[in-house]
Amino acid sequence: MLGDRLKKLRGDGRTQEDVAKAVGVSRAAYSHFENNRNEPDNDTLKKLAQYYDVSIDYLLGKSDKPHYYSLTEKDYKDVEAILNDAMNGVTGKTGVNYFKNGGELTDDDRALLEASMKQTIILAKELAKKKFTPKKYRGSEE
Numbered sequence: 001m002l003g004d005r006l007k008k009l010r011g012d013g014r015t016q017e018d019v020a021k022a023v024g025v026s027r028a029a030y031s032h033f034e035n036n037r038n039e040p041d042n043d044t045l046k047k048l049a050q051y052y053d054v055s056i057d058y059l060l061g062k063s064d065k066p067h068y069y070s071l072t073e074k075d076y077k078d079v080e081a082i083l084n085d086a087m088n089g090v091t092g093k094t095g096v097n098y099f100k101n102g103g104e105l106t107d108d109d110r111a112l113l114e115a116s117m118k119q120t121i122i123l124a125k126e127l128a129k130k131k132f133t134p135k136k137y138r139g140s141e142e
Contacts (some may be wrong), residue, residue: 034061
């Protein structure tokens with residue numbers, strides 16, 4: 001599991017050499033981690049989690065969420081509901097008119113506004129989870 005997660009996180013943009021250098025191990029040692037031949041010690045595991053900005057629990061396969069504050073499927077449904085309400089309020093016939101002279105949003109402007117609002121709502125939900133999740137539920141992240 002660890003090797004698969006490391007390969008996925010490294011992606012195409014980084015080399016094993018880059019990651020190995022960043023966490024203070026040889027390229028060969030890092031290659032062994034990715035191929036599940038060896039497991040990193042606790043200090044190296046912590047450095048890998050910090051380097052990839054994920055929890056140790058995620059690296060070890062104990063969680064499918066990279067962070068304790070990562071959004072769940074239910075959270076994303078909530079985001080969509082909030083977004084739909086907000087967009088209807090901005091562009092609907094009965095909503096508040098935010099535009100001068102009764103202007104309307106173009107399709108491109110609506111798409112940009114919707115994308116921006118969605119990212120803002122997601123960030124707000126993640127920050128709230130980060131702030132209000134009790135320490136005992138944070139797993140390996142402190």
